[in-house]
Amino acid sequence: METENWINEILNSSDGITKVAPDVDLFSKIQMKINNQNSISKQWIWIAAASFALLLSLNVKFIFRNKTKTTNETESVISSVTNNSQLYQTDYE
Helix, strand or coil: CHHHHHHHHHHHHHCCCCCCCCCHHHHHHHHHHHHHHCCCCHHHHHHHHHHHHHHHHHHHHHHHHHHHHHHHHHHHHHHHHHHHCCCCCCCCC
């Protein structure tokens, strides 16, 4: 019984509390600071876009460089095989 009364006292302890309204000037200053902190400057947006474009162009460059290198290596192997007229090597020569 005592514990129930104690729990009810704690639950009902906030009944008499009145809501306090903040000062209008202070509230507007706080709102302004929050809005300024959440914005990203245009300079950082341009830096991020330039970094992305540079990364993309480097990837494209390396992909095409490796593609031409692989094609040249394949052509050199084919030409060496056809010049020797040996398509496979025999061990009993």
